[in-house]
Amino acid sequence: MLVRLAWRNIWRNPRRTLVILLAVIIGVWSMIFLGAILRGMEAEMLRNAMSNLTGSLQIHHRAYRDDPVVENSMADRDKLDRVLGISLGQGAHWTRRVRVMAVASNARHSGGVTLVGIEPEKEARISFIGSAMTAGRYLESGDKNQILVGRAFLATFNTKIGHKLILMSQDIHKEMASKAFRIVGVFSAESEAVEKQFVFVPLSQAAGMLKMGESISEISILLPDLDMTGTQETHMALKLTAAIADDTYCVETWQQLLPMMKAYLEMSGFFLYVWYGVVFVAMGFGIVNTTLMAIFERMREFGLMKALGMRPLQVVKGVVAEAFFLLVLGISVGNILGFLSVAAIARNGIDLSVLAAGAQMWGIPRKLYPEIWVQDLVVAGLVVLVLGVLVSVYPAVKAARFTPTQAMMKN
Amino acid sequence: MSMELKMAWRNIWRNPRRTGLTISAVAFASLILVFMLSFQFGCYETMINTSVKISTGHLQVQAKGYLEDKKMRQVIRDPDQVATRLDTVKGIDAYTFRANGFALVSSDQRTYGVVVTGIDPLGEAHVSTIQSLVRTGRYLTANDAYAALIGAPLAKNLKVDINDEVTLLGQGRDGSIAAAVLTIKGIFDSGMDAMDRNVIMMDLQGFQDIFSMGKTVHEIIIIADALGDVSRVQQDIRDQLSGKREDTDLAVLDWMDILPGLLQGIQMDLVSGIIMYIILIIVVAFSIFNTFLMAIFERTREFGVMMAIGTRPSRMATLVMIESVCMTLVGIVAGIIIGSLLTLYFQQHGIYIAGTEDILKQYGIPDRLYPRLSLISASAGPLVVFLITFVSSVFPALKIRKLNPVEAMNHV
Numbered sequence: 001m002l003v004r005l006a007w008r009n010i011w012r013n014p015r016r017t018l019v020i021l022l023a024v025i026i027g028v029w030s031m032i033f034l035g036a037i038l039r040g041m042e043a044e045m046l047r048n049a050m051s052n053l054t055g056s057l058q059i060h061h062r063a064y065r066d067d068p069v070v071e072n073s074m075a076d077r078d079k080l081d082r083v084l085g086i087s088l089g090q091g092a093h094w095t096r097r098v099r100v101m102a103v104a105s106n107a108r109h110s111g112g113v114t115l116v117g118i119e120p121e122k123e124a125r126i127s128f129i130g131s132a133m134t135a136g137r138y139l140e141s142g143d144k145n146q147i148l149v150g151r152a153f154l155a156t157f158n159t160k161i162g163h164k165l166i167l168m169s170q171d172i173h174k175e176m177a178s179k180a181f182r183i184v185g186v187f188s189a190e191s192e193a194v195e196k197q198f199v200f201v202p203l204s205q206a207a208g209m210l211k212m213g214e215s216i217s218e219i220s221i222l223l224p225d226l227d228m229t230g231t232q233e234t235h236m237a238l239k240l241t242a243a244i245a246d247d248t249y250c251v252e253t254w255q256q257l258l259p260m261m262k263a264y265l266e267m268s269g270f271f272l273y274v275w276y277g278v279v280f281v282a283m284g285f286g287i288v289n290t291t292l293m294a295i296f297e298r299m300r301e302f303g304l305m306k307a308l309g310m311r312p313l314q315v316v317k318g319v320v321a322e323a324f325f326l327l328v329l330g331i332s333v334g335n336i337l338g339f340l341s342v343a344a345i346a347r348n349g350i351d352l353s354v355l356a357a358g359a360q361m362w363g364i365p366r367k368l369y370p371e372i373w374v375q376d377l378v379v380a381g382l383v384v385l386v387l388g389v390l391v392s393v394y395p396a397v398k399a400a401r402f403t404p405t406q407a408m409m410k411n
Numbered sequence: 412m413s414m415e416l417k418m419a420w421r422n423i424w425r426n427p428r429r430t431g432l433t434i435s436a437v438a439f440a441s442l443i444l445v446f447m448l449s450f451q452f453g454c455y456e457t458m459i460n461t462s463v464k465i466s467t468g469h470l471q472v473q474a475k476g477y478l479e480d481k482k483m484r485q486v487i488r489d490p491d492q493v494a495t496r497l498d499t500v501k502g503i504d505a506y507t508f509r510a511n512g513f514a515l516v517s518s519d520q521r522t523y524g525v526v527v528t529g530i531d532p533l534g535e536a537h538v539s540t541i542q543s544l545v546r547t548g549r550y551l552t553a554n555d556a557y558a559a560l561i562g563a564p565l566a567k568n569l570k571v572d573i574n575d576e577v578t579l580l581g582q583g584r585d586g587s588i589a590a591a592v593l594t595i596k597g598i599f600d601s602g603m604d605a606m607d608r609n610v611i612m613m614d615l616q617g618f619q620d621i622f623s624m625g626k627t628v629h630e631i632i633i634i635a636d637a638l639g640d641v642s643r644v645q646q647d648i649r650d651q652l653s654g655k656r657e658d659t660d661l662a663v664l665d666w667m668d669i670l671p672g673l674l675q676g677i678q679m680d681l682v683s684g685i686i687m688y689i690i691l692i693i694v695v696a697f698s699i700f701n702t703f704l705m706a707i708f709e710r711t712r713e714f715g716v717m718m719a720i721g722t723r724p725s726r727m728a729t730l731v732m733i734e735s736v737c738m739t740l741v742g743i744v745a746g747i748i749i750g751s752l753l754t755l756y757f758q759q760h761g762i763y764i765a766g767t768e769d770i771l772k773q774y775g776i777p778d779r780l781y782p783r784l785s786l787i788s789a790s791a792g793p794l795v796v797f798l799i800t801f802v803s804s805v806f807p808a809l810k811i812r813k814l815n816p817v818e819a820m821n822h823v
Contacts, residue, residue: 026694110513285695
């Protein structure tokens with residue numbers, strides 16, 4: 001009865017209803033839209049960070065992360081192969097790497113780089129390097145002394161494709177090892193720092209130069225789905241650790257490998273919800289104000305109801321029920337609008353390349369595709385609904401306090 | 412006009428509750444904008460000043476092309492002469508010389524390629540925070556020619572500690588081999604990974620000997636009195652250096668040239684901030700638009716009466732506009748005052764956001780953030796709020812012109 005009364009009351013004055021609805025719709029839409037942009041940015045940042053040689057999970061020798069040298073490498077290749085073959089599910093990719101600090105030099109320049117020995121075909125499925133070639137070619141399985149360098153590296157070293165590059169590093173016996181490579185391909189990356197930092201050679205060549213035999217520095221694993229909370233990675237890490245059952249090997253998730261990224265994701269999620277609160281307060285003033293005015297306009301009506309014997313509590317319930325319907329309606333339309341606007345810009349993405357250098361430094365992607373999270377929708381909807389109902393109690397109590405005489409005297 | 416103003420002012424306070432809520436909405440939006448903008452500007456200034464103090468300085472004098480190529484031979488030939496010119500420029504707090512080279516650094520067990528930076532220990536202490544970043548051991552003194560400061564992670568990787576020796580092997584300015592044995596006197600930890608892992612610092616004179624630099628240096632690092640003075644000081648230095656033939660191949664760069672990433676990062680953050688503010692302002696504008704519109708509906712009868720006694724619709728529209736402007740102004744002033752007080756409070760005490768320490772550490776910022784109130788941060792947001800609410804009050808005011816006195820008076 002109360003519900004029906006409330007529903008009919010809303011549509012008695014469609015103009016007033018539409019005015020309040022509009023405020024709710026705009027508020028909800030803005031929350032969804034902003035949330036989608038932020039989440040899109042986060043997802044893209046995480047994807048970039050993962051493709052930058054991190055992956056979802058990595059396996060190292062226990063001491064490697066603190067002290068990334070060839071001595072701290074993993075020797076038991078067969079065992080790792082076997083464990084990974086059994087434990088990883090469908091769609092997951094993994095690859096081996098040798099990764100070590102080295103000095104690159106040619107006739108004109110010398111500088112520190114990270115030498116990465118890769119398995120070309122497997123690596124291409126996991127990190128950015130497979131799709132980052134801008135000139136020359138990618139590594140092939142039979143390659144011997146071929147090397148890939150970054151675009152910015154070419155400029156610093158004043159060199160080009162086909163030229164020689166000497167790499168020096170300490171081998172497993174702590175002797176200086178060096179080997180000449182020939183540049184066959186040039187890659188581009190999200191940041192110049194990455195282009196200058198990494199050089200890629202075939203895994204077997206790196207291992208040979210450093211006298212590592214069958215040992216490798218790291219295994220990088222990419223799981224098929226992106227999980228921003230890192231839950232699936234944590235589960236997988238536990239499973240792998242149990243399967244390897246050897247504490248000289250250490251399995252770590254991207255959350256452990258990229259603590260900054262984890263902290264950033266947590267902070268930006270928190271900040272989004274704070275902003276939801278701020279937007280709600282801005283919207284709340286409008287809701288209270290318009291509802292109050294509507295109540296005063298209907299003073300006669302409330303007086304009449306009370307004269308007919310309606311109790312104050314029933315009046316409060318009635319007004320709150322009206323607010324509830326309005327909020328639910330506004331939230332639904334706001335959601336639909338949010339979906340439509342996000343879908344419209346998601347098709348082409350938002351181009352941020354104007355701010356390229358800033359994007360590099362802050363790890364923010366050059367192109368942004370908004371993403372809607374169910375969690376954000378629920379939070380936005382709940383914030384608006386719960387707080388909206390709460391603030392509508394104030395006008396409702398006002399309405400319940402009208403005495404029949406006072407109310408019916410009006411006009 | 413004064414008559415309308417008086418009527419408008421009285422009309423506003425005929426319904427104090429509604430007016431109060433409308434003003435609160437405007438005040439809230441203004442307050443948030445004042446605080447958030449001040450907070451952002453404060454963070455930027457902290458970021459700039461910390462980055463600048465850890466390494467780059469507000470301004471640098473370098474040989475042209477050194478910024479891009481970092482070649483050993485791109486030197487400032489006569490740094491002392493440039494220094495005498497700098498002494499005549501007002502607004503410079505301190506300056507110092509530096510030289511950089513690449514070398515292999517080996518301990519007993521390990522070898523790494525690093526950047527070796529030659530610093531003048533006394534001058535450097537006035538310019539950068541390096542002295543306070545030395546966590547173990549001590550900072551360099553004037554006659555420490557073959558002593559070195561090393562980053563904590565690099566020391567760990569090289570497996571060296573205080574008073575251990577490391578061997579340098581690199582290439583001098585003239586292409587000769589540069590080799591030396593340095594004793595580690597201090598271990599620093601700036602929090603910035605790139606610096607802590609890749610840099611060894613030593614005395615400038617020792618550096619000049621080892622790398623055959625003679626009296627030349629690569630960079631003159633300058634700290635201005637205040638961040639706001641930087642562009643003026645830069646121009647003054649350019650003026651001082653121009654016209655002297657031997658100086659035409661020198662470049663005067665500011666922190667934006669040296670750290671383009673920092674500037675663009677700030678711009679990017681500002682842009683995303685502005686998007687959020689625009690969304691907030693739109694929501695507030697709708698709140699206010701609704702209130703105005705409802706108020707007009709409510710007062711239909713009153714307008715009908717006024718029309719019937721001969722008030723022209725345009726005059727009533729003006730009246731309503733003045734009412735809305737008055738309300739907005741009161742809200743904005745209240746918002747600016749409360750927002751400024753709030754900002755000033757946190758400017759004194761700082762804001763601590765849990766979980767951000769690691770991120771801040773990367774930029775060398777301590778764990779508290781300080782907003783900074785300025786004329787721009789206090790006025791820009793509220794001004795936009797004023798404009799938007801003004802526009803959103805035009806439509807309801809125009810509605811009045813369509814009223815018909817007879818119908819309007821019959822309106823309940």
